[in-house]
Amino acid sequence: MKLFAATLKIFIIPISICFVSLHLAAQTSQTTLPDSTHLYIDVHHLGPGKVTAAAVAGAHQKDLAVEKKYNVQFIKYWVDVNKGDVYCLSAANDPQAIRATHAEAHGLLPDDIYKVSEGQEAMVKGNNNLYLDIHELGAGNVTAAAVAAAHQKDLAVEHKYGVNFINYWVDEKNGTVLCLSQAPDSAAVINTHREAHGLIPVSVVKVEQGQ
Numbered sequence: 001m002k003l004f005a006a007t008l009k010i011f012i013i014p015i016s017i018c019f020v021s022l023h024l025a026a027q028t029s030q031t032t033l034p035d036s037t038h039l040y041i042d043v044h045h046l047g048p049g050k051v052t053a054a055a056v057a058g059a060h061q062k063d064l065a066v067e068k069k070y071n072v073q074f075i076k077y078w079v080d081v082n083k084g085d086v087y088c089l090s091a092a093n094d095p096q097a098i099r100a101t102h103a104e105a106h107g108l109l110p111d112d113i114y115k116v117s118e119g120q121e122a123m124v125k126g127n128n129n130l131y132l133d134i135h136e137l138g139a140g141n142v143t144a145a146a147v148a149a150a151h152q153k154d155l156a157v158e159h160k161y162g163v164n165f166i167n168y169w170v171d172e173k174n175g176t177v178l179c180l181s182q183a184p185d186s187a188a189v190i191n192t193h194r195e196a197h198g199l200i201p202v203s204v205v206k207v208e209q210g211q
Contacts, residue, residue, distance in 0.1 A: 037071070037091040039118060041169055041178060042098050042110035044086040051084040053208050060210060062105035063088075069104070070097040078132055078180070078207035085205065087132060087178070089169070114176055116169035117144045119151055125164050128182035130209055133189050133201035135177040142175045153196035154179075160195070161188040 056079045063074050072092040079086050088110070092098050095113040102109055135142075147170045154165050164182040171177075179201070183189045186204040193199055 037073070037093055039116050039169070040090050040092055040095060040098055041114045041116055041171075042088045042090070042095075042102075043112040043114075044088075044108055045111045046084040046086065046108070048082065048084050051079060051081055051086065053079050053081060053210070056086055057210055059106045059108060060088075063101055066101050066105045070101045072097050072101045074101075076209060076211040078130070078209050080132070080205040080207050083205060087207070114169070114171035114174060114178075116171050116178075118170075119148060119168045121167045122165065124166060125182060128162075128164065128184065130207050131181050131183055131186060131189050131204055132207050133179045133181070133186075133193070133204040135179075135199055136202050137175040137177065137199075139173065139175050142170065142177060143172055144170045147177055150197045150199060151179075154192055157196045158192050161192045163188050163192045165192075 056077065060074065060077055063072075067074055067090075070092070072090055074088060074090045077086060077088045088098075090098060092101075095115070098113060099109055147168060151165065151168055154163075158165055158181075162184050166180045166182065168177060168179040179189075181189055183192075186206070189204050190200060193201060
């Protein structure tokens with residue numbers, strides 16, 4: 001009996017350690033946002049030839065050094081090097097806090113700020129190119145529920161075109177939807193949307209992601 005108990009402890013202890021490790025890892029990877037904050041995507045249009053991924057990474061580090069002062073949490077950003085556009089996803093109390101953070105950090109103020117809700121994030125697969133596609137549907141013409149339904153239609157078709165939709169963000173007030181996906185090219189993203197629900201984005205841009 002004593003031998004059995006000793007053997008059982010040998011198995012229980014590693015399992016317990018593994019469980020605690022997994023639990024702590026899950027806590028570390030989960031982003032918890034205060035109730036008073038909202039999600040925003042702010043966009044900087046800096047122009048072709050005026051943006052590099054390295055420069056944006058440096059500016060992002062400056063944002064992170066200042067963000068707590070304004071109760072902002074920068075989560076991810078995407079860079080379109082060809083067009084010189086930068087998209088920043090953050091949590092904040094209001095758009096003014098985001099502008100104040102950027103102003104103090106590096107002085108590059110956003111041209112647009114969208115208050116958004118997001119979908120359920122999917123896993124990134126392999127090394128396919130990342131694309132942001134943007135739908136401008138007009139104020140009052142979009143709801144989060146309608147976009148969620150359209151997204152499900154995209155998911156039902158995406159494999160046909162080699163696309164992996166990762167997430168989407170909806171600004172109901174302005175009628176703007178931004179979708180992040182992996183795809184072989186921009187045409188694959190457009191073809192997926194066209195077959196799924198017929199809503200063609202106004203632009204599809206290849207981006208690099210930072211966080």
